[in-house]
Amino acid sequence: MQNPTILAAGILGTTGASLKRVASLGAGAVVTKSIGVEPKYGHPNPSMLKLECGYINAMGLPNPSYREFLQELDIAKQAGVPVIASIFGASEAEFREAAEGLPGASAYELNVSCPHAKGYGMQIGTDPALVEAVTRAVKGVVDVPVWVKLTPNVTDITAIGRAAQDGGAEAVVAINTVKAMAIDVESGYPILGNINGGLSGPAIKPIAIKCVYDLYEALDIPVIGVGGISSWADAVEFLMAGASAVEIGSAVYDGLDVFASVSMGLSDYLDRKGMKLEDLIGLSHRVVRHEAHKC
Amino acid sequence: MRPINAKILKVIDETPTIKTFRLDTAGRLRGKPGQFVMVWVRGVDEVPMTLSYDDGITVQRVGEATEAMFRLKEGDTLGIRGPYGNGWELVGDNILIVSGGVGSAPLAPLAEKAAAIGVQVTVLAGYRTKEEVHFEARYRKAGKTMIATDDGSYGHKGFVTDLMRDIDLSMYTQIYCCGPEKMMYRVLGILDEHKASERSQFSLQRYIKCGIGVCGSCCIDPDGLRVCRDGPVFRGDTLIGSELGMYARDGSGKKMML
Numbered sequence: 419m420q421n422p423t424i425l426a427a428g429i430l431g432t433t434g435a436s437l438k439r440v441a442s443l444g445a446g447a448v449v450t451k452s453i454g455v456e457p458k459y460g461h462p463n464p465s466m467l468k469l470e471c472g473y474i475n476a477m478g479l480p481n482p483s484y485r486e487f488l489q490e491l492d493i494a495k496q497a498g499v500p501v502i503a504s505i506f507g508a509s510e511a512e513f514r515e516a517a518e519g520l521p522g523a524s525a526y527e528l529n530v531s532c533p534h535a536k537g538y539g540m541q542i543g544t545d546p547a548l549v550e551a552v553t554r555a556v557k558g559v560v561d562v563p564v565w566v567k568l569t570p571n572v573t574d575i576t577a578i579g580r581a582a583q584d585g586g587a588e589a590v591v592a593i594n595t596v597k598a599m600a601i602d603v604e605s606g607y608p609i610l611g612n613i614n615g616g617l618s619g620p621a622i623k624p625i626a627i628k629c630v631y632d633l634y635e636a637l638d639i640p641v642i643g644v645g646g647i648s649s650w651a652d653a654v655e656f657l658m659a660g661a662s663a664v665e666i667g668s669a670v671y672d673g674l675d676v677f678a679s680v681s682m683g684l685s686d687y688l689d690r691k692g693m694k695l696e697d698l699i700g701l702s703h704r705v706v707r708h709e710a711h712k713c
Numbered sequence: 714m715r716p717i718n719a720k721i722l723k724v725i726d727e728t729p730t731i732k733t734f735r736l737d738t739a740g741r742l743r744g745k746p747g748q749f750v751m752v753w754v755r756g757v758d759e760v761p762m763t764l765s766y767d768d769g770i771t772v773q774r775v776g777e778a779t780e781a782m783f784r785l786k787e788g789d790t791l792g793i794r795g796p797y798g799n800g801w802e803l804v805g806d807n808i809l810i811v812s813g814g815v816g817s818a819p820l821a822p823l824a825e826k827a828a829a830i831g832v833q834v835t836v837l838a839g840y841r842t843k844e845e846v847h848f849e850a851r852y853r854k855a856g857k858t859m860i861a862t863d864d865g866s867y868g869h870k871g872f873v874t875d876l877m878r879d880i881d882l883s884m885y886t887q888i889y890c891c892g893p894e895k896m897m898y899r900v901l902g903i904l905d906e907h908k909a910s911e912r913s914q915f916s917l918q919r920y921i922k923c924g925i926g927v928c929g930s931c932c933i934d935p936d937g938l939r940v941c942r943d944g945p946v947f948r949g950d951t952l953i954g955s956e957l958g959m960y961a962r963d964g965s966g967k968k969m970m971l
Contacts, residue, residue: 430929432966436937451929451966459964463759464751466923467794468714477928482967490966602792604718607755609792671927 419500419663421446421681422695423653426644426667427504427527427567428452428477434493440670441497444678448494449665450487452504452529453520454538455512457483461534462611467600472619472646473668474598476534476612479506484519491520500524502565508537510555517556525562528552528587531569531594533616540569540594546581553585563588565642568629570622571597575629576636583639591642591665592629596622618668620646627659634660634700648676650683657684657698716753716792717741721785727771727847731815732783735769736793742768744796746823747916747946751924753792757781761921761941763819763891764796771818771847797924798945801914803827805886811900812838812852813873813892814845819916820891821848824855835885839873839896842866874899882907888949891916894971898958901949913949917957920964930966933957 424447430436431451441448460480467474481487484505494501503523505516517526530549532539542548549566556564566582568575570593579590595616600609608614626645633641643661647653648669656664669676688695719736727733736742744750744764752770753759758778765771772779785791801823808827812820817838828834834856840846843866852858859876860868869876873896882888888909890900897915904910919931919940926942933940934956938947960968 429927430932430937430939432929432962433932433934433937435934436929436932436939439932439937457965457967460922462757463922464716464753464792464794465759466925466928468925473927475923475928477922480922480930480965482962482965486965486967600715602716602718602755604790604792605755609716609753611758668927671925 419446422663422684423677423681424502424642424663424665425449425677426665427529429667429670431504432490434490437490437494437501438497440674440677441499443674444681445499446663446677446681447500447502447524448497449502449504449527450491450494451481452479452506452532453481453484453487453516454479454506455483455515455519457481457486464609464611467609468671469600472617472621473671474600474610474615474617475595476610476615478612479532479535479538484516488520491523495522502527504529504567505556506532506538507552510551513552514555514559518559523562525565525588526556526560527565527567527591528556529567531567533569533571533595533597534612534614540571543569543578544572546577549578549581550585553582553587557586565589565591567591567594569594570625570629576632579633579637583637587639589640589642589662590633590637591644592633593622593626593645596625618645620648622646623652627655630656630661631659631702634703647680648672650680650687653680653684654687654698657695658701660700660703662699714794716794719791719793721787721789721791724785724787728845730845731771731773731847733765733769733771734782734785734791735766736791738768738793742793742796745800746826747800747819748796748798749945750793750795750797752782753794754778754781755792759792761924763916763945764822765818766822771815773815794924797941799943801889801946803832803887804912806831807833807884807886808835809880809882809885809888810834810836811873811877811888811890811892812836813896814840816892816916817848818891820889821851823889824852828855835880837861837873837876839863839892840867872896872899874903877903882909885912888913890914894918894958894961901952901957904949905953910949910953914946915949915952915957916945917947918945919961922964930962930964
């Protein structure tokens with residue numbers, strides 16, 4: 419990767435052309451929309467809103483199935499950056515089928531964390547045994563890295579992270595959106611068509627930082643941080659918490675130049691501090707240990 | 714933003730399949746022609762609609778959400794998010810408007826606002842049949858207007874593109890088009906022949922989910938431009954060689970040939 423900013427799943431990832439566009443505007447890698455084994459039309463609208471503190475969405479995993487999406491993946495690969503295929507399924511067999519149906523991705527990101535799709539996503543991702551099984555199933559059919567995207571909607575995210583690691587994952591991605599809801603005060607109607615959704619954006623950054631921090635302590639595999647990143651300082655914070663790279667999603671709302679501005683700001687920061695990226699990864703853990711020694 | 718609560722002030726039957734809803738949004742909706750709003754029929758769905766007045770939308774009955782809107786009466790409310798998208802850019806002092814069917818919705822306010830500031834306006838408006846003709850008075854008040862119907866029941870018999878053949882396209886400072894996709898594709902082809910595509914703007918319709926440029930459902934090939942955010946208005950020359958007139962993606966992202 420040219421830089422550690424990655425387009426997050428579910429953002430501008432429906433077509434190969436838009437993935438290419440995001441790459442050309444500075445993303446170091448791109449993750450596709452989550453793709454499954456059958457076409458899905460997603461939840462009724464409204465499916466996404468900007469709230470006072472972030473964004474709430476319930477897209478409902480709309481996707482045309484891997485059969486249709488393969489052509490988009492091939493176009494995205496012209497971008498010249500790694501293209502990670504996000505896949506979802508309701509079972510080991512479906513995950514395996516989706517992965518095999520999208521050959522040629524640089525890595526596979528398993529969506530076991532969507533908070534609002536019945537039978538999918540976090541219904542798998544809250545059960546360590548299922549996470550391990552699904553990870554192992556995909557590992558068995560691909561020869562590139564497998565990442566597992568984790569949900570924060572659990573008591574202990576490290577238990578799920580360990581399950582992914584035990585299943586053979588090369589990295590975990592933390593976090594997916596936080597379960598959320600918004601109500602229209604004029605009418606009492608929940609605003610999202612699906613009623614329930616997931617929160618992203620600035621509001622969830624502290625939650626994500628804590629999850630990344632804990633996963634870095636608990637796991638031997640890299641952690642990729644995601645949740646509320648819109649500036650280089652956000653990225654630095656994630657790296658210090660233990661992330662090896664960051665994914666950026668909702669912040670494309672403010673501009674597609676977010677990848678370039680985060681990666682350039684990060685590189686300026688490293689120059690200013692005389693540091694390398696590796697020095698930053700997990701820095702807070704070393705600071706905390708050092709302080710503990712002093713006592 | 715959360716949806717603004719908009720009270721329906723007036724429902725106007727434009728044609729048997731088209732209604733206009735004038736809304737009270739308490740001054741919170743400041744859009745310009747060509748921009749759109751996300752219209753939420755609570756408990757049903759939310760759909761994108763271009764502004765046909767500063768405070769109004771004009772809706773053709775096509776699906777569940779518009780069907781539900783057709784049952785609404787004065788005093789009922791809708792949720793409105795927006796305005797979103799870029800809107801038309803007014804260029805020069807002599808414009809041509811090429812309107813097809815309910816593609817009139819973003820064009821009629823453009824014609825009115827342009828005429829109001831002294832821009833010369835010419836309108837070519839096509840409809841399927843006489844009973845689908847609407848906004849004729851708005852167009853005629855704004856400038857010289859020629860009408861075509863597919864079946865010849867009113868005005869010229871044939872397509873609006875026939876009317877384009879009879880006028881000198883080189884005299885217009887800008888040409889604005891909205892209508893069914895096949896019609897827009899033909900208009901773009903004619904403008905391209907006359908080397909006028911870079912002086913034209915088209916308003917596109919695609920499946921829009923988030924409406925705020927994040928989800929990517931409405932991206933068009935080959936450049937990945939977002940209809941909801943980079944559009945819905947695009948310059949004609951940026952659309953040459955694009956998916957316009959060829960295919961569009963459905964709610965799942967699957968390509969549907971047009």
